[in-house]
Amino acid sequence: MNKLSKLAFIAAIAAFAASASAQSVSLSQQTSTDNWANGSQEYVWTNGSNELCWRSTSWTPTTANPKCDGALVVQATETPPVVPKITSQKVTYQADALFDFDKSELKANGKVELDTLVQKVRGLNLEVIVATGHTDKLGKEHYNDQLSMKRAQAVKNYLASQGVDANRIYTEAKGKRNPVVTDCHQKKRKDLIACLAPNRRVEIEVVGTVTEQANQPAY
Structure with missing residues (x-):
């Protein structure tokens, strides 16, 4: 070269x-x-x-x-997004399990019943609780409205005392207007009271959300 x-x-x-x-x-x-x-x-x-x-x-x-x-x-493994799941549940407590007849102070056994509900509420991002009191047909309407409200308020006060946000608990009084049983016509008052027991109740509806991963299997 x-x-x-x-x-x-x-x-x-x-x-x-x-x-x-x-x-x-x-x-x-x-x-x-x-x-x-x-x-x-x-x-x-x-x-x-x-x-x-x-x-x-x-x-x-x-x-x-x-x-x-x-x-x-x-390729990086993508983490499924976390999404809230709305849950709503209504629980009915017989008034006789929570209160003595014609009373609005919670019994000891009634508090134990509500403690179970409190534990479930603690597992939620709570939105609202509605406690609705009901009575039987015995007595005047105004009296029953007051009694059903006092019972709903007693439930609210107890839930709040256990740490549930009182601002998210609402109360309603239905008195005797929404009976569960309507065919009680016993002559003896004791038997009539026993027949009407399902009507004496407190219904508690809980609405909240639970957080879970998308595509997670339901159990």
Whole structure:
């Protein structure tokens, strides 16, 4: 090769090296890579438009520099979004289980009944609780309205004393207007009171949300 040809060849190599280093990307810290790297192993050579990395003959997607084209990309596992699930439940307590007849003070056994409800409420993001008092048909309507309200209020006060937010508890009084049984016509008052027992009740409706992952199986 004459001197002029040698100079042209050296100039071409220099131009290629300058172009490649100008369009290079940092070499990954992986132990080996089958993309061409510079002598100090700091950069991978790319083409002039910085789109493609030069590859050796043993190149595979798994041995490619992760910053280069064609490299195997490990897909991140997506965490299912957390969504709230609305739940609503109505629980009916017989008044005789919570109160003595014609009374509005909670019995000890009644408090135990409500403690179970409190535990369930604590597992919710509580929206609202509605306590509705009902009586039987015995007595005047105004009296029964007052009694049913006092009983609903007694339930509210107890739930609040156990840590349930009182601002989310509402009370209603239905008195004797929504009976469950209507065919009680016993002559003896004791028997009539026993027959009318299902009408004496406190209905408690709880509305709230529970947080669970999307696509989580229901149990």
